[in-house]
Amino acid sequence: MPEDRIDQLYIVTCTAPVNIAVIKYWGKRNEDLILPINSSLSVTLHQDQLKTTTTVATSRSFQEDRIWLNGKEEDVTHPRLQSCLREIRRLARKRRNDGDPCMDSAGLSQKVHICSVNNFPTAAGLASSAAGFACLVYTLARVFGIEGELSGIARQGSGSACRSIYGGFVQWIMGNKEDGKDSLAQQVEPETHWPELRILVLVASAERKPVGSTSGMQTSVKTSCLLKHRAESVVPGRMVKMIEAIRKKDFAAFGELTMQDSNQFHATCLDTYPPIFYLNHVSQQIISLVHRYNKHYGETRVAYTFDAGPNAVIFTLQQHVPEFVQVVQHFFPPETNGADFVQGLPVNCASLSEELKQSIGLEPVPKGINYIISTKAGPGPCVVKDPTQHLLSSDGFPKKMIAV
Amino acid sequence: MPEDRIDQLYIVTCTAPVNIAVIKYWGKRNEDLILPINSSLSVTLHQDQLKTTTTVATSRSFQEDRIWLNGKEEDVTHPRLQSCLREIRRLARKRRNDGDPCMDSAGLSQKVHICSVNNFPTAAGLASSAAGFACLVYTLARVFGIEGELSGIARQGSGSACRSIYGGFVQWIMGNKEDGKDSLAQQVEPETHWPELRILVLVASAERKPVGSTSGMQTSVKTSCLLKHRAESVVPGRMVKMIEAIRKKDFAAFGELTMQDSNQFHATCLDTYPPIFYLNHVSQQIISLVHRYNKHYGETRVAYTFDAGPNAVIFTLQQHVPEFVQVVQHFFPPETNGADFVQGLPVNCASLSEELKQSIGLEPVPKGINYIISTKAGPGPCVVKDPTQHLLSSDGFPKKMIAV
Structure with missing residues (x-):
């Protein structure tokens, strides 16, 4: 030594x-x-x-x-x-x-x-x-x-x-x-495999402390019959598909499966008795926003995933980051002038078309998101x-x- | 003729x-x-x-x-x-x-x-x-x-x-x-089978028009693997249990299964792609309120169910109606003085103990519920x-x- x-x-x-x-x-x-x-x-x-x-x-x-x-x-x-x-x-x-x-x-x-x-x-x-x-x-x-x-x-x-x-x-x-x-x-x-992949952590302001994941998953295992089915019959096939999507760098496949799996996880939380809610009003709004954004472009450019807490994690490709950050800032107007709204990897400025704003057409939720951490895939310890x-x-x- | x-x-x-x-x-x-x-x-x-x-x-x-x-x-x-x-x-x-x-x-x-x-x-x-x-x-x-x-x-x-x-x-x-x-x-x-059973429809104010049930269920059938499992493997057993609970007038069994099935239905909506949300902030609050109310008394006195819309339907027994209506009125303070808040079958007055209020301990949501329709099971056409x-x-x- x-x-x-x-x-x-x-x-x-x-x-x-x-x-x-x-x-x-x-x-x-x-x-x-x-x-x-x-x-x-x-x-x-x-x-x-x-x-x-x-x-x-x-x-x-x-x-x-x-x-x-x-x-x-x-x-x-x-x-x-x-x-x-x-x-x-x-x-x-x-x-x-x-x-x-x-x-x-x-x-x-x-x-x-x-x-x-x-x-x-x-x-x-x-x-x-x-x-x-x-x-x-x-x-x-x-x-x-x-x-x-x-x-x-x-x-x-x-x-x-x-x-x-x-x-x-x-x-x-x-x-x-x-x-x-x-x-x-x-x-x-x-x-180093997929250098264009970018990750945005949308840090949300939680109103209340959610159920901890340790006790939450215990209750889910005990009470949710959908969770048992998911674990046994759904996840094995999804693992294969997800690995394939990553190997091929197929963003649409990767993003859709990511969103589906996040939703299914939260579905099993809702099937838990008593039910567990990790998705709040802001999360639902982010989900709508992502689907409307993708629909506007007719392709899956952005994907969300939510863990056992209120933050959203967004996956997208480098070229879509500036516009999507603008979209988030428009529909979740920050408290301040937005100076510190984006942290981490620098994000270029972008303008939003009126067409895109109307196409998304959601009611803005002021202060729904505290700030964004812009990052990417990185190395281990x-x-x-x-x-x-x-x-x-x-x-x-x-x-x-x-x-x- | x-x-x-x-x-x-x-x-x-x-x-x-x-x-x-x-x-x-x-x-x-x-x-x-x-x-x-x-x-x-x-x-x-x-x-x-x-x-x-x-x-x-x-x-x-x-x-x-x-x-x-x-x-x-x-x-x-x-x-x-x-x-x-x-x-x-x-x-x-x-x-x-x-x-x-x-x-x-x-x-x-x-x-x-x-x-x-x-x-x-x-x-x-x-x-x-x-x-x-x-x-x-x-x-x-x-x-x-x-x-x-x-x-x-x-x-x-x-x-x-x-x-x-x-x-x-x-x-x-x-x-x-x-x-x-x-x-x-x-x-x-x-x-006439269960005369003590009472039903309260909590009419909620919806912010946005949800996905219609016809197109919603089409998308669910197409995209939710949890729905398929629910239909094939979960519901048959629940039908047997529900009929038994009704025949025995076992409110705890009836209420718990009612809540579980409502939650599972909404879970399959969330597992739908893109996901469908029928439960909003007020619905989540009602769900929490019911579980906390039941927990306070150590028994299932009240049960909720939600369809493809924002209203909650509450099942309870006659003897619990006055207090529970007071609970709802306390945690969802109505716009007016509450004069027309309860419609339908007359509901007696009741007082709320501080202990119960604290035990529920939720932040009141003003105007979350427009009014309550108090009713019971009734005849066919x-x-x-x-x-x-x-x-x-x-x-x-x-x-x-x-x-x-």
Whole structure:
């Protein structure tokens, strides 16, 4: 264990991405191991716009495992966090017992300090647990010298975290073993595969806190007969079609299936008893807007997907971004003059034709969308080499940070 | 043909009820014959509150079939109207040919004038086509002396009209013959079976005209794989359970299944591509309110169901009506002082405990509900004996009416 071990402190910092499912994961067949009732597929978002950064330090002087998330110490005994720590240490022990000379048996018994921050506000409701657990597992693996498959461990932190272990287009194959050993993520295509693809996160202002996804999916599995049918009979065919659409870079096929799968996921939420609503008035308006926009052009230029929260994620091709952003800004007039309305990748100006506005013909919803994050597909987790970026200082405690 | 035939005018007036499905009909397997993809079950509402009245006259002097709906002459060549007229005349001819002495062969060749009105505003969005076609078919049958099964003819006017041919609790058995001869309605229990059952129609103010049910269900059949599964694998079991709950007057079972089936119907609308939304912000609020109300009491006291429009229909037992109406009035404060907020069957006053209000804990939505129609299960179509009630005068043309 090399250079960064100073004064008995071994310290590693990594970053990991957010991912957005286009074939949705909803429902577990095993709650402890986090095994899903169907496979799913996602696009990894670029870390230039959205990422989690995690620093892990080990030291002989640490009395116990501790964790700080976004500037606040959290309970390290959280079962899913413990699952990840336990799995990583088990693999490390296995390597040492298998006689790997790199494995430092002293480091293995040391406690860890973990510090993690997101570069996006938690209030944005961008399911940060996927990026968070992927980053934790990836960083712990670096600290303990683990190589190879990590998605199975990340999965045990948060199901969808397994997909954030890879960049580009990623499938989570549900597997069928009881112990979950074959429930792993796999890259379908790298982030360089479809350079024209663009992603717009429309950050909506939520009025009320929706049902959390863990308890929501439990209720759905128990009560929705449509969910069971979806998982068993619909998703397998959609996985094949979605992979094909991505391989061929067929935006119409990709976009339509993305929208259909988002709608079906929300349909199973509505079929849950009591029903769960994640789509609000603004979401319904975005859905109408996208369908009317596509109808105006007679082709699928834009597609939406919604997770267990109020934000919309829009997929489109680079050439349509400027106009569509204008459309969004027109039908969801922002509070301010719109200066900070678009964040992330720069978006060129565009003008809107009266014909298009009339063709969409919706009543504008002022302040329905707070802002847009413009991004694209990006790589998987990375090690941060620059030691000034560590979130823990040389005493093993969080550096002073400004909460975001 | 007796007393009412004056000056060659034979005139009959009947009324027919609205029905509300608790196991929903959505999707046809045959568009022309109106054959459904699943059986359905409804409660017939009492005509004291909601009814259609239809007068049919025949006369040698009439040059052509004509129809007036709610004071306005409409196109008599409408295919579904023609289906009903053709079927009734076919049966009448058959009876004459079979040698029925009552059958007047002259009357058979005469043209009809039809005049129909609802005692509720069309704007209330209370799917009036079911009551309308049931009333038309029932009245025509009286005019042409047809007895026996009429639901198969009413079905060809509007699918759910077949259920308005009976009072009380009515199932529409989907049948499986290609010619639809076995796709008929049947009374499960009469309107006297469950006297404590009460129905509240919460008339909502719709912001926009939703997708019509005819085209909506066509798109759903074409695009929703969840609808196919629902029709084939979910509804058959639910029909059995619903009939059992009604027979046993088990409100909890009846109410829960009613809510689940309403939600599943709307789930299949959301699974339709492009998706169809009938539930708006107010509907979602009513759904939350009902679940929270029931949770407060630890039992299912109230149940909701929503059709292809914004109105909610609430089922409850007589003893819970006063409090629940107060709850609705509290969380949907009416525009005025609430004087005309409740129409129909009288509702006693009740007070709301602070505990209940807090337990529900929703943000009130002012003017979300226009008014409530308080009603109960009621009988099927009836003949109106009083000749002053005819909608056509002795010249065979509509009496002057005040549009409602």
